[in-house]
Amino acid sequence: MNLAVALGVKAIKNGFGTIHFLLDDLMHVLKGGAAVPPRRLKVKRYLNSALLVIDEVGFRPSDRQEANLFFRLVSARYEKGSIILTSNKHVRDWPEIFAGDEILTTAILDRALHHVHIIHFTSLLQGWAIPAVGIACPACGDRSLTQEG
Numbered sequence: 001m002n003l004a005v006a007l008g009v010k011a012i013k014n015g016f017g018t019i020h021f022l023l024d025d026l027m028h029v030l031k032g033g034a035a036v037p038p039r040r041l042k043v044k045r046y047l048n049s050a051l052l053v054i055d056e057v058g059f060r061p062s063d064r065q066e067a068n069l070f071f072r073l074v075s076a077r078y079e080k081g082s083i084i085l086t087s088n089k090h091v092r093d094w095p096e097i098f099a100g101d102e103i104l105t106t107a108i109l110d111r112a113l114h115h116v117h118i119i120h121f122t123s124l125l126q127g128w129a130i131p132a133v134g135i136a137c138p139a140c141g142d143r144s145l146t147q148e149g
Contacts, residue, residue, distance in 0.1 A: 002086065003119065004020075004055060004086045005053065005055075007051075007084060008020055008053045008084070011050065016049075016050035016051055017045075017048070017049040017050045017051070018050065018051040018052075019045055019046055019051075019052055020052075020055070021053070021054055022054075022059075023054055023055065023056050023057050023058075023059065023070075024056070024059070024060070026054060027062070027066045027070075029046065030066075030069040031065070031066075031069065046073070047073075047076050047080075047081070048081070049081060050082060051082045051083075051084065052077065052082070052083045052084070053083075053084045053086075055086045056087075057085050057086065057087040057089070058087045058089035058093070058094065058097040059088075061096060061097055061098075061099070061100075062098050063099055064099045064101070066099075067098035067099040067108075068104070070098065071098075071104055071108050074108050074112055075107075075111060078111045078114075079114075079115075083112065085112065091109060094109065
């Protein structure tokens with residue numbers, strides 16, 4: 001079990017509504033609601049849960065539509081619910097994840113990194129590292145977690 005899932009389980013045990021997606025699965029769901037006006041999407045669980053865990057950001061590049069849908073999600077949840085994102089890519093490499101669009105990526109990161117706690121893991125295996133995991137959890141209080149391998 002990864003740390004993001006463990007934090008999601010802990011949130012559930014503490015009474016917070018939590019939902020978990022792999023980014024590819026979330027994109028499938030978001031594409032299904034792409035034509036729905038944002039105010040009608042507010043009833044969707046991925047917008048209403050206290051915590052949304054999104055795994056594998058950057059596992060594969062997103063196309064322009066997916067990048068825009070991800071921005072729409074992050075914007076809709078901004079300061080309304082917490083998001084845990086896991087990625088094996090450093091934040092500086094995220095434009096390649098989001099259709100090569102630096103402006104859109106900057107807008108996503110502007111919202112995703114506000115009130116964020118970064119957990120950086122360094123592996124014991126030589127030459128192998130997991131660069132960063134961002135955790136934004138305003139509902140959980142001001143707690144900073146760091147793990148060095």
